[in-house]
Amino acid sequence: MEQPIETPDEGADGRTGEEPERRKRRIPVLIAVASFAFALDLVTKLIVVARLENHAPIEVAGTLLQLDVIRNPGAAFGIGEALTILLTGIAVAVVVVIARIARKLYSLPWAIALGLLLGGACGNLVDRIFRSPGIFQGAVVDFIAPRHFAVFNLADSAIVCGGILIVLLSFRGLDPDGSVHRD
Template sequence: MNEVERAIETPDEDEAARDRSEPTADGPEGAGHADGASNDAGPAESAEDTAQTGPRGPRRIPMLLGVAAVAYVLDLVTKLIVVAYLEHRAPIELIGEWLQFEVVRNRGAAFGIGEALTIVLTAIAVVVIVVIARLARRLYSTPWAVALGLLLGGAFGNLTDRLFRSPGVFQGAVVDFIAPRHFAVFNLADSAIVCGGILIVLLSFRGLDPDGTVHKD
């Protein structure tokens, strides 16, 4: 009986030894696989975070050009109308003396500044247009597209006057007609330029770049 019992018990001991030698998910090798999975997940999450902060979607060039076209057309049409119907006539009161339409030929910058620098201001307008064109290559932000579109439309509006109005090319006088009381006379191009500039300052304070990324100082 002793030999039979030993024969029966021996397979159980061998099986137990094999069980002890086989790795489990909780053992060292299983932990290694778990760590590997964890390490693989880390770079994937980092890449995802990087993608979220990078440029998204198509470039916003169509929006930039659309805003610029609207600003330019509105400025051009209003100037044609006021020159045809209001120039050399008495001012039209909109809100009493506080806001009037009065046509003024301005050879300076916005709001009548720098009247002796017409050629210089024309060159500056051209430089602004070139800079905006270069920024457009990495423009993915909608707010930046609106801001740059306003600047572009306003710059083109006043540049058109300087190129085609009297007294001559690069010396033409800009047509201003919006005349608030105790303030300089201006036009829609001036308004677009100022609004675009204010929007750019706000976007810069918020850390939003033209390519759509957000940075924190």
């Protein structure tokens, strides 16, 4: 009976590629993606607050998509408006968990996904910490207003895109350390 031949790409334990210790960590990618998402969110919020707040909404695509500044003290769809401090704590926990995962981060797709999540979490966290009505009670600036949907910002978009990518990577069996598991 023939023995299966292990290819250089797949070991007997189901892991693919080189061992993580021999590969390059993807922390710089995570930081670059997070910085870009955070900066883009911050700049757009500064612009819309300075130019659009207390003005009529701007139609981007008729009534299907408008730019309309609102301050949201809660989560998506205005849920949990009285839970700003709790939502701030959750955002801090997300940052801490990503920092812990980053120590063993060798997967480029995971670095991108976690970078999006981190950048978005930091973008909304800055609003919650520093915006009015007070420290750790701030309302998040939302301004992208599709018709019949919640108003959101670029940080929210980064969080959702990062979350979807994490789910897809998990379904494909790719771990943050670059290994692939087969269930």
